[in-house]
Amino acid sequence: MIWKRKHLLGLEELTAEEIVHILNTAETFKEVSTRSIKKVPALQGRTVVNMFYESSTRTNLSFQLAARRLSADTLGFSKSGSSVSKGETLVDTAKNIEAMGVDIMVLRHECAGTPKMLAENVGCSIVNAGDGQHEHPTQALLDLYTIREVKGTIEGLTVGIVGDIAHSRVARSNIWGLTKLGAKVMVVGPATLIPKDIKRMGVEVCFDMDRAVEECDVLNMLRIQLERQQGYNPFPSMREYIHLFGLTNDRLKKAKDDLIIMHPGPVNRGIELSPEIADGPRSVILRQVENGLAVRMAVLFLVAGVE
Amino acid sequence: MIWKRKHLLGLEELTAEEIVHILNTAETFKEVSTRSIKKVPALQGRTVVNMFYESSTRTNLSFQLAARRLSADTLGFSKSGSSVSKGETLVDTAKNIEAMGVDIMVLRHECAGTPKMLAENVGCSIVNAGDGQHEHPTQALLDLYTIREVKGTIEGLTVGIVGDIAHSRVARSNIWGLTKLGAKVMVVGPATLIPKDIKRMGVEVCFDMDRAVEECDVLNMLRIQLERQQGYNPFPSMREYIHLFGLTNDRLKKAKDDLIIMHPGPVNRGIELSPEIADGPRSVILRQVENGLAVRMAVLFLVAGVE
C-alpha cells in the first residue's frame, strides 16, 4: 500500500491495512539497530522536535534515538524552562516551532485530544506520544509488533490486558489495534477500574485473573499508576490488588505453555508482576522496548512522506 | 564588506553597513530552511554552546536549529542541574567551557552586560541572546529583516514600538537598529513605562495609540511581561491598558492600508493585540520567527569567521 497519512494521532482512525503497513516498515528498520553503525540517511536534514509536557524516560529517549538513527536532527523541549510559564497557548507555541522549519512534532500531553488539535492547526506532521487517557499509539504498535514477532500472527489470539483499564491510554490503543487485527481482547481488573461501557469497544470483561491466565495467549500487565490515583482509592489496598490481580508464579501454573507476558513499563516489581516473572522466560518486556525503536523509526519515516 | 567582529553583543555598537551585511547574509541562508534537506556544511565540526540562564523556548530552539542547519554541534546548558548552584562565577564557568574547545557561546542572562563581560574574558565568540533590560540583538535583526522583506526598505518608514519600553531589551535593540537604518521610531505607551530620557536615542514619544496607528507603517507590539512586573503597578489595571494601548480591530480602521503588525512573542492574546489581528493578514508574527532562524544562521556564521 501507499502511505498517505501526515500524522499519527491514534489507532482508532487507522485501518488494519495501515497498521500492518507500519509493522512491516518497522521490520525493515529493526535490523538497523543491530548494526555497529546504527544509521540510515532516510530523514537527513529533517528536523524532529520532541514536545513532552509530561515526564517520560523511555518514550522520549526512544523517539529521540529513532529520529537520530534516521539521521534527522532532534530537538528536545520540556515544560520546565520553556515559555509555557509565560502563558503562551499550545497552538501558538507549535506554530512558532513550525515557523522554524520543523518537519515532525512528537507530542506528549496530559490533555486528551491535543495532538489532534495541533494537527488541525499546524502544517507539520504530528505524532502522538501519549495524550491524557486517550491514546498512546506507538506503544500499542510496538506491542502488536512484539506479539506478531513472537507468535507469528495476531489473528485468533486471546490477549488479556490487566489492570487500570479506565485510565490507560495504552489499554485503549491496544484494544483498537488488537481488535482490528483480529485478536480477541479480554480486559481484566477490579470493577472500579473498568469503564462500564468498555464492551462497546468489542472486548470481553473479566474480573477473574485466574481464568484470564488460563485462557490467554498474551497478558499485557498495565502499570498501576500510583501517581495518578491520589485522592481516591480504586481498591482497598495494594495487598488486595496483588492478591486478586498480581501475576505470580503460582498463578502462572495453569497458563498455556506459550503464554507471553508484556508490560509497557516502568514496572512496579512485586505489584503487577513478581520480579521472577518480569525477568523470566515468558517475559518479552525488553523486546518490547527494542521493538519500540523500530516502530518509531517506521512511524517517523512514514509520516515524513519521504519517497 | 568584510566582517571583522568576533562577537555580537548588541546593535548599539554596529554600523549601518554591518547591520545590512548581516541581513544580506541571512537572505542567502533563508533558502536553506525551505529545502527538504535543511543543511549546509558551513560550521561542520564547530561547537556552539547555548548558555541560557533565563527560560526561553523560541530563542533557544531557534539558535539550536540555526547551529544544526550550519552542521555545527550544539550543546545545551541551563541554570538548573548545573554548577551555578555550586557557586562558580560565570566567567569561570565560561572559561571552563572554552577550554573544551567550544567556538561560540550563545548567552542569555538576566544581568545586562554579561555578554560583554564574557567577551572580555574568554577567547571564543559570544552571541548575546538577551541580557537583562539591555539588548536582544538577534530579535531586532530579525525584526529589521522582516520589515525590509515586506516593505522593500527600512529608510523613511515610521515604526511604532508599543508597550513597556522601559524594561524591554527588544525595544532598545530595535531603536538602535531602526534609527541607524534611517527609520523614524515612535515609542508608544503609558508614561510610567517610557523612560524620561528616551528621546536621546533619537525617537519620538507618543502617548496616544490612535495617533500611532494612523501614522505608522509598522507597529511592533511588545509583550506585557506580567512576570516582570510583580510588586509595582505601572498601570491601574490590565483593562485600562488594553483600552488605551491594546491593538483592536476598531483601532485599526484608521491605519494605513499597508500597516504591518509585529510582535516578538510569546503573544498575550487579547492584551497587546486581539486574536483576530494576531492571526490576520497584517500580522507578520510567524514570518518573524521564520526569519529569526535565517538571521541567527547568519550571525553564527559571521562571528565564527569561517572563510
Place this chain on the structure above:
Amino acid sequence: MIWKRKHLLGLEELTAEEIVHILNTAETFKEVSTRSIKKVPALQGRTVVNMFYESSTRTNLSFQLAARRLSADTLGFSKSGSSVSKGETLVDTAKNIEAMGVDIMVLRHECAGTPKMLAENVGCSIVNAGDGQHEHPTQALLDLYTIREVKGTIEGLTVGIVGDIAHSRVARSNIWGLTKLGAKVMVVGPATLIPKDIKRMGVEVCFDMDRAVEECDVLNMLRIQLERQQGYNPFPSMREYIHLFGLTNDRLKKAKDDLIIMHPGPVNRGIELSPEIADGPRSVILRQVENGLAVRMAVLFLVAGVE
C-alpha cells in the same frame, strides 16, 4: 598493549600499564580539538547516553563533547523529568535504555558502587563519571595526563592532595592512579577530613600546609564541598580553614620553582586558593579541563572496543 576492558569503573582495578595506555590514547586525540573541524569518525553510528543523577556542568558537557567529537550520537538524561519519579529501579532503567541499542552509558550517581552494579546487569559499556564518595576515574586520568604533560613524568614526583580527603572521590581515584604510576602522595587537611586508615592506600598524611607547599611538585587543591557538609562542622570556621590550608601567595613563597597547582573545579575563589593563584602562572586548572576532553575521548573509544 591491547585494551580488553568493556567498562571504566575506577582506577583501583586498572594496572599501571592500562592507565598509561589510556593516557597515550588521549594524546592522539588531544590534537583533534585543536583543529577547526573537531571531529573524527571513530564512533560513528554508536550511541552514548549520559545518565547524570547528580548535577554537573563540566563533566557532563565534557563527556557529551567527547562523544560528539568521536561522531557518536549522544543523548542526555537527567533525574528530573524522568521515570525515576515513577519508582523504577536503576537497573530496570538501564536495561530499558540498553534495549534501545545504546553502546555506552556514562553514569554519575550519588551512591558508590552503582556503575559496578550496572556493569554486572547490562550488556553495554559503563563509564563511571563519579559515584558517591568512591571514584571519579576520568577526573584522576585527566589529572595524571596534565601532570605527565607538564612534568614529563609522574614517577618520583611528590603530589599533595589538599582538603576534604574523607568525602572526595577525586582524591581516592587520584591516590590509586598516582601511586600506581610511582608518585609519592601526600594528603593534606584537617584531621577531621582525613580518614583514619588512609595510610593503607600508600599515602603520607600531613597536617601542615606549609610543609606540603615546600615539599610538593604538584598541589591538587580539592574543592570544599560546602553543599555536602551541612549539619556537621568539620572545621570551626571557613576563616580558620583558609588560615590553615588555603593556598595564598604568602604560602607559595617557599614552594619549589616548578610547583604546579591543580583543582578539579568548580573553584571556590578565596577559599581553597586565592584568585591570583587560580589565574596565575603555576595554575594548570584550565589545562586540566582541556585535557579532560581528550581523556574522555580516549576512554569512550577504548571501552567501545572499536577496531
